[in-house]
Amino acid sequence: MKGYHNRVAWIDLSRREVKIKPLDEKDAVDFVGGASLGAAYLARLTDGKTAPLGPENPLMYMTGPFTASGVPASSRHDVISLSPLTGIFGESNCGGSFGWQLKSCGYDCLVITGRSEKPVVLVIDVDRITFRDSEDLWGTDVWTADERLKAEIDPEGVTSLIGPAGERLVKVASISHDGRHTRSAGRCGMGAVMGSKNLKGLMVLSRAKVKAEVADAEGLKNSITEALKLIKERLGPFSQMGTPGGVINYDKMGNLPFDNWRTAQCTPIAEKTTGTTMKETIWASRSGCKLCAIHCGRLVQNTEGPFALDGVQEGPEYETLAAFGSLCMNDSLPAIAKANEYCNRLGLDTISTGSIIAFAMECREKGLLSDEDLEGVDLAFGKPEGMVEMVKRIAYRQGKLATLLGEGSREAARVIGRGAEEYAIHVKGLEFPMHDPRFSWGHAISYSTGNRGACHLSSLAHPFELGVPLPELGYEKPYPGRQRDGKAQWTIHLQHVMTILDSLSICKFTMLSNALSVSHFREWLGQITGRDRSLEEFMALGERAFTLKRMINNRRGITRKDDILPPRFRTLKKRGGTIDLDVPALFPMLSDYYELRGWTEEGRPKPETIRRLGLEAFEVPRS
Amino acid sequence: MRIKTRAPLDKIMGSLKEVTLPHPAALADLLRLLMEKTPELKPYAGFGAGDVQPYGLLVWRGGKMLTLSDIVNPMDELEMIPMVAGG
Numbered sequence: 001m002k003g004y005h006n007r008v009a010w011i012d013l014s015r016r017e018v019k020i021k022p023l024d025e026k027d028a029v030d031f032v033g034g035a036s037l038g039a040a041y042l043a044r045l046t047d048g049k050t051a052p053l054g055p056e057n058p059l060m061y062m063t064g065p066f067t068a069s070g071v072p073a074s075s076r077h078d079v080i081s082l083s084p085l086t087g088i089f090g091e092s093n094c095g096g097s098f099g100w101q102l103k104s105c106g107y108d109c110l111v112i113t114g115r116s117e118k119p120v121v122l123v124i125d126v127d128r129i130t131f132r133d134s135e136d137l138w139g140t141d142v143w144t145a146d147e148r149l150k151a152e153i154d155p156e157g158v159t160s161l162i163g164p165a166g167e168r169l170v171k172v173a174s175i176s177h178d179g180r181h182t183r184s185a186g187r188c189g190m191g192a193v194m195g196s197k198n199l200k201g202l203m204v205l206s207r208a209k210v211k212a213e214v215a216d217a218e219g220l221k222n223s224i225t226e227a228l229k230l231i232k233e234r235l236g237p238f239s240q241m242g243t244p245g246g247v248i249n250y251d252k253m254g255n256l257p258f259d260n261w262r263t264a265q266c267t268p269i270a271e272k273t274t275g276t277t278m279k280e281t282i283w284a285s286r287s288g289c290k291l292c293a294i295h296c297g298r299l300v301q302n303t304e305g306p307f308a309l310d311g312v313q314e315g316p317e318y319e320t321l322a323a324f325g326s327l328c329m330n331d332s333l334p335a336i337a338k339a340n341e342y343c344n345r346l347g348l349d350t351i352s353t354g355s356i357i358a359f360a361m362e363c364r365e366k367g368l369l370s371d372e373d374l375e376g377v378d379l380a381f382g383k384p385e386g387m388v389e390m391v392k393r394i395a396y397r398q399g400k401l402a403t404l405l406g407e408g409s410r411e412a413a414r415v416i417g418r419g420a421e422e423y424a425i426h427v428k429g430l431e432f433p434m435h436d437p438r439f440s441w442g443h444a445i446s447y448s449t450g451n452r453g454a455c456h457l458s459s460l461a462h463p464f465e466l467g468v469p470l471p472e473l474g475y476e477k478p479y480p481g482r483q484r485d486g487k488a489q490w491t492i493h494l495q496h497v498m499t500i501l502d503s504l505s506i507c508k509f510t511m512l513s514n515a516l517s518v519s520h521f522r523e524w525l526g527q528i529t530g531r532d533r534s535l536e537e538f539m540a541l542g543e544r545a546f547t548l549k550r551m552i553n554n555r556r557g558i559t560r561k562d563d564i565l566p567p568r569f570r571t572l573k574k575r576g577g578t579i580d581l582d583v584p585a586l587f588p589m590l591s592d593y594y595e596l597r598g599w600t601e602e603g604r605p606k607p608e609t610i611r612r613l614g615l616e617a618f619e620v621p622r623s
Numbered sequence: 624m625r626i627k628t629r630a631p632l633d634k635i636m637g638s639l640k641e642v643t644l645p646h647p648a649a650l651a652d653l654l655r656l657l658m659e660k661t662p663e664l665k666p667y668a669g670f671g672a673g674d675v676q677p678y679g680l681l682v683w684r685g686g687k688m689l690t691l692s693d694i695v696n697p698m699d700e701l702e703m704i705p706m707v708a709g710g
Contacts, residue, residue, distance in 0.1 A: 236666035237679025237705055240631065248629065249681050249706050253688065276630040276705075467676035478675055513678045514671070578686025 001028050002215040003065035003528035005106045009129055011122065013197050014055060014114030018129045023108050029531070030614065033064035033108065035091045036503035036545030038080030041111060042089065043548060043618045048555040052084035052189075053169060053196040055115035061102060061160070061202070064505030065528045068103040069214060070224060072231060073507035075100035075290040078185075084196075085171040085189035085352070085408045086429035086453050088553045092175070092190050093457070093502055096183030097290035098204060101158045106210040116198040121161075123153060126208035134200045138167060141345040143310075145200060146179035154205045161201030163347030165395040166191030170406040172352040172394070172431075175201070176344055181287060181297075182314045186349035188430065188452055189408075215530030223527065227520055231293045234513040239286070242296045243318035244275030251326075254579035255439040255462060258326045259381060260358040261425055261432070261568055265577030266326065273325040273333055282337055284312050294509055300337050307334035307388065309341055316340040316350070322434035323354025328361060328387050335384030339391045346395035352408065355431035357390050359409045360401070362423040368416050375399045425566050428453035428558065435462050437565060437584055438574045441482050444584035445491040445593060448563045451549035459494040460508050468511060470497070472518040472535060484585045488592035496542025503545060544613045547597075547605050555620055560603035563590060624653075624699040632680065632703055635663045644695065650682055651691040653701075667705060681706040 010019045031037040038060045045058050059081045066074040077099030083090030102110070105126050112122075116131075119138040123130045132153075137145045142163045149159055159179060166173035173191025174184045185191075194201070214220055237245070250256035251270035258266045271277065275298075282302045288295030300315030302308055316324070316336050324330060324339040343350045361381050363369045369379070377393070378386035393402035404412050409431055413424035425432045430453025437444035442461025450458040464470065465481040470493065479490045497518060501508055504525060510516040518538070526532040533541075550558075564570075565586055574581040594601065598609030610619055626640045636657065644653055654668040654677055667679040675690050682689045683702040695701065 233666075233669070234671075234678045240666075241679075241705055245705055249688075249704050252683060252686065252704075279630070467674070469673070469675070471673075476673070514674060 001025055002213050002530045003069065004028060004033070004108050005103070005210065005212050007107050009107050009110045011110060011112045011129060012114045013112060013116040013120065013199060016116070016131050031545055032500070032503040032525070032541055034062050034503040034505045035078040035080060035093065036499060036541070036548075037109065038062040038078055038091065039089065039545055039549050039552065040618075042080055042082065043552050045113070046082055046552075047620070048557070050082060052082040052087060052090075052193060055197065056113065057082045057193060059112045059190070059193050059197060059199070061110040061112075063099050063103040063108055064503055065212075065525065067505040068100045069212065069528055070220065071506060071524055072224065072228060072291075072293045073289070073510050074505055075292065076505045076507060077102060078502060078505070079175060079190045081188075081190055081193045083188035083190075083430075083452065084169070084192045088428060088453075088556050088558055089451050089549045090188035090190060091452055091502070092185035092187045094175075094177055094183050094185040095289035095292070095507060096158070096178040096181070098158045098160050098177045098183070099505060100290045101204040101206065101208075103212065104210055105204055105208040112197065112199065115196065119198050119200050121149065121200050122202045124202060124204040126205075126210060137200050139164065142176040142182070142347055143180055143345050149203050150179075153203060154207075156206035157203045158206070159201055159203045160185075161347075162191040162194045163345055163395065165347040165406070166195035167200075168397045169195050170348065170394060170397060171408045171411070172349045172356065172406060174343070174347050174349045176347055180311065180313045182344035183289065184344065184349070186351065187455070189349070191347045214528050216527040220524060220527040223520070223523055227516055228293055230515045231510065234515040235294050235509070238509065238512060239295050241275045242286070242298050244278050244298065244316070244321055246318050247274035247321060252578065253439055254574050254581045255436050256322055256326050257432075257434055257436055259329050260327060260362045260423060261436070262572070263576060264574045264579040264581075266329070267577070269326050269329065269331045272331040273321050273336060278315065278333060281333055282315065287314060289507070292507070294507070296509060302334050302337060305334060306385065307332065307338035309337055313341060314344065319434050320350040320354070323351050324387065327354055327358045327434065329381040330384045330387060332384040335388055339388050342388070342391045342395065346392065348391065348395050351433055352431040353391055353394060355425060356394070356405045356409045356412065357387055359412065359423050359425065360390070360405055363416055363420050366419075366423070368418055368420050369401070373401055375401055377401075422567050425568065426454055427565065428562050430454050436574065436581070437569050438581040439481060440465055441484070441487055441584045441589065442479070442491045442494065444565060444569070444586055445488060445589055446495060448565055448586065448590060449495075449593065451546065451553060457508060458498055459491050460498055460511070461491060461494060463512055464494060468514050470494075470518065473539075482582065482584070484589055488589050489596055492593065492596055493539075495546055496539050499542040499546045500538070503541065540613070544615065547609065547613055548615055548618055550605060551610070551615065551618055554604050558603070560590070560594070560601065563603060624695060624697055624701060626701045626703055628703045629705065632664070632667060632705060636661045644697070646697055647694050649691065650689045650693050650695055653695050654691070676706075679705055
């Protein structure tokens with residue numbers, strides 16, 4: 001099929017062997033690419049007993065038909081594996097330039113299995129993949145390894161690397177791409193999977209510029225030209241402010257989390273950590289992923305004080321600002337930027353790390369962690385020094401507490417006990433992103449049912465509740481944020497749209513401010529692959545992959561009991577300041593959700609649902 | 624009505640603005656008027672047919688976020704904040 005190179009590299013680290021196999025056309029038709037195709041591979045290569053940190057768990061780099069095709073904001077790839085943090089399906093979508101360069105090397109995806117005897121880096125070139133012994137890089141931070149590889153192999157090469165956190169199998173370890181201009185595959189602990197394979201990282205060489213054939217190049221070009229006008233017109237402010245521009249409004253709405261999700265509103269902290277304050281203080285310039293028309297990234301610098309940064313670097317985006325800012329009641333932007341630097345360099349997920357530290361702060365406040373437990377770190381809300389120090393310690397597994405926190409908030413709460421579970425804010429082991437499900441009931445459903453755990457990107461509900469309609473799917477207006485009726489069906493539609501975007505490999509921000517819509521993506525998929533799909537067929541792509549991910553999770557023990565928000569979001573109304581938000585009507589909405597999806601009461605896709613979606617081959621008899 | 628703005632809108636139209644509009648008027652009418660006087664505001668305050676919110680800002684009256692069809696009143700004190708809904 002057009003739009004692909006029809007080349008999948010199967011890399012066995014144990015044997016140091018690479019086999020190039022064709023992409024199965026039926027897979028491309030049914031799953032398109034990206035995270036959806038990765039789910040199909042994962043379903044075939046693992047079972048309910050596969051250990052996430054065992055050599056048999058594959059680590060996969062997936063591109064999609066949009067990657068490097070000229071479609072705007074499509075330099076993206078997905079990293080897919082079983083997650084050591086959650087024990088279930090893991091996916092992490094990443095921008096930057098790695099996805100673009102990997103596809104330009106002539107590969108649709110890489111499937112990495114086994115475990116190298118010694119540390120190694122994979123060097124990806126257009127005609128071969130080689131193994132570079134990397135004991136010299138083991139122990140270095142990401143930026144150092146990136147600089148050394150560039151100096152030695154290719155100054156324009158693009159890296160995907162772990163830092164000390166991944167090497168030490170910290171469960172919230174990320175994979176950092178693009179060196180100092182860091183783009184992270186942050187969620188689900190993919191860095192630990194890489195570390196378990198003795199794989200320091202990958203470098204894709206820059207010389208390759210292989211283009212996948214496009215079925216209707218002229219039509220695609222014309223359509224993109226029109227779409228770029230929309231992006232320019234509607235996403236101009238987003239380009240100027242980046243994601244940090246949302247902080248003040250989110251504080252006013254009640255979407256911004258404070259004080260480990262207890263306090264409703266704290267405008268002084270929001271004021272000091274918002275994008276405009278960043279612009280006036282540590283901002284250096286805008287940045288963006290390769291060939292992106294939006295450029296939502298920020299470069300920052302800070303040469304003074306206890307949180308001085310090591311040079312100009314990628315700055316914190318919204319999730320990071322909130323995780324290390326308001327969630328920890330910290331108003332120091334330099335401290336947030338420093339915590340972000342440590343996460344990028346040492347290889348940690350900023351969302352999970354900030355959440356785990358906020359959890360520990362509350363445990364300390366409630367007397368569940370003693371001064372002795374804290375090992376000299378002042379882990380109080382509003383104390384940025386302790387927060388930043390703990391980030392570093394988690395990455396290096398330095399000390400008993402940091403080692404425990406690096407296992408994730410679910411496991412840390414289990415070990416600490418005495419009610420600590422109430423302060424661990426996660427679903428299925430994945431810590432919450434920074435959008436409050438009491439504000440967005442769409443997120444209440446999608447956090448609960450997200451296949452990787454609490455995930456705002458599985459539906460991206462909040463902008464669609466605030467201002468973005470979905471006319472192709474029958475929603476001429478944005479759907480009210482806190483309305484039970486119809487919410488489950490609306491969220492299911494959004495989950496399918498977002499699943500499709502992750503299979504095409506395009507940035508979800510293109511849909512903000514009502515810029516691009518489902519029609520654009522459907523048209524482009526047809527123009528690229530030469531296979532037109534009706535709207536119904538197009539949306540079925542999302543349902544099929546979403547359901548398959550659920551089936552993988554069912555195998556690993558996930559049922560309805562796991563589709564639940566933490567107690568705080570079921571009992572604690574969000575009130576204070578100008579905020580007055582009730583808890584979401586979760587259980588009734590979930591009942592609607594299961595019925596609409598064709599799942600059993602227990603949360604398993606029914607046989608007829610599996611048949612309808614053509615997923616029988618992935619069905620495993622229940623033991 | 625009085626309109627308070629934040630950076631970077633304050634650099635475009637000043638931090639506080641007094642505006643007179645015929646009543647009744649919707650938020651969309653107010654934004655059209657402001658864009659007519661200050662075209663540099665269009666990237667933020669612009670909107671298309673069927674939009675519920677402008678491209679890049681939100682308008683608040685007290686703790687209530689307004690949509691383009693909401694009526695604004697002569698005595699209103701509004702706050703205009705650049706918006707991006709990312710994350």
